[in-house]
Amino acid sequence: MQGLLRHTDSPYIRVVGFLYLRFTCEPEELWTWFQPYLEDTEEFNASANPSLKTTIGEWLITLLEENNYFGTILPRIPKKIEDGIKVKLLLLSHKKERAKLNLSIVDKLRPGTKVRAMYADEDNEPAMYDAVIDSVEENNQYWVSFPAGNDITGDLLQQVRERERRKAEAVGRDYASRPASYKGSLSLKLDRWTTRKRSRSPAKRRDEVLVVQPGPSKGTERPSSGLPSPEKNREADERLKKLRAMYGDASAKTKED
Incomplete structure (x- = not known):
C-alpha cells in the first residue's frame, strides 16, 4: 500500500491508492493513513477540466470532508469519527x-x-x-x-458545526441530509416516467353471488324440482326386471353362495 501512496512515476497512481483506502479502510484508521500526506504539494488534475489543478493534500481533505465524489456516494464515516x-x-x-x-x-x-x-x-x-x-x-x-x-x-467542535451550518445555508437544505442508502433508495417515489412491473401473483378471485329470483306469480307454472316422477320410477323398475331376467341377478347369487 505504501508503494502506491509514495509512487513517483505519476500522481494518478497515488490517487488510485488513496481512493482504494477511502472505499475499503476502516473509518477509525483513515486519519492515520491520510494525515502524513495532507500537506503534500504534488499537483494533478482531478476533474475533466484540464485547467483546474489541485494538490494531493487538498484533494485528500475533500475525500475526508465530503460524502459525494463526482456522483459516487463514498462510504459514510460514523458521526463521532467524522467530528474528530x-x-x-x-x-x-x-x-x-x-x-x-x-x-x-x-x-x-x-x-x-x-x-x-x-x-x-x-x-x-x-x-x-x-x-x-x-x-x-x-x-x-x-x-x-x-x-x-x-x-x-x-x-473547535463548535467552529466545525458553525462551518457546516453556513455551508448548508449556502448550497440549500439538502446538503445536510443523509445520502440515500441502497435499501432506502428502493422506497423512494418512482419517477413519473417509470413503469412499475405487474405482479406475478394471481389476481384475487371474485366471490360468486347467488341472486334469488322472486317467486312465480299466480297462473304461472312452477319449475320442476328435479326429482323423478312416479311414472319414470315405474319405467326404470320394469327395465331393471327385464335385465335381471335376461342376465340373472348377480346380487342374489352372492347371497346363496
Missing part, C-alpha cells in the same frame, strides 16, 4: 495560517512569551491551548509549557 477528523482538519488549517503569521513576528517569539500551541497525547485529541515559550531552537523550533486547565476542543 473535522476538528483535526480545522487545526491543520489554523496551523498553516499561524505559520505564515509567525514569520513576521519571529523576533518577538522569545522565552516567556505567551502563545497558543497544539497539544495531543493518547488521551487527548489534538487541540490548541494557551502555552508559554520555554526555549527557542534553530530553524524556528520552540519548547513550550501548557498551564493546567486549558481545553478548547469543545470550541
Whole structure:
C-alpha cells in the first residue's frame, strides 16, 4: 500500500491508492493513513477540466470532508469519527495560517512569551491551548509549557458545526441530509416516467353471488324440482326386471353362495 501512496512515476497512481483506502479502510484508521500526506504539494488534475489543478493534500481533505465524489456516494464515516477528523482538519488549517503569521513576528517569539500551541497525547485529541515559550531552537523550533486547565476542543467542535451550518445555508437544505442508502433508495417515489412491473401473483378471485329470483306469480307454472316422477320410477323398475331376467341377478347369487 505504501508503494502506491509514495509512487513517483505519476500522481494518478497515488490517487488510485488513496481512493482504494477511502472505499475499503476502516473509518477509525483513515486519519492515520491520510494525515502524513495532507500537506503534500504534488499537483494533478482531478476533474475533466484540464485547467483546474489541485494538490494531493487538498484533494485528500475533500475525500475526508465530503460524502459525494463526482456522483459516487463514498462510504459514510460514523458521526463521532467524522467530528474528530473535522476538528483535526480545522487545526491543520489554523496551523498553516499561524505559520505564515509567525514569520513576521519571529523576533518577538522569545522565552516567556505567551502563545497558543497544539497539544495531543493518547488521551487527548489534538487541540490548541494557551502555552508559554520555554526555549527557542534553530530553524524556528520552540519548547513550550501548557498551564493546567486549558481545553478548547469543545470550541473547535463548535467552529466545525458553525462551518457546516453556513455551508448548508449556502448550497440549500439538502446538503445536510443523509445520502440515500441502497435499501432506502428502493422506497423512494418512482419517477413519473417509470413503469412499475405487474405482479406475478394471481389476481384475487371474485366471490360468486347467488341472486334469488322472486317467486312465480299466480297462473304461472312452477319449475320442476328435479326429482323423478312416479311414472319414470315405474319405467326404470320394469327395465331393471327385464335385465335381471335376461342376465340373472348377480346380487342374489352372492347371497346363496
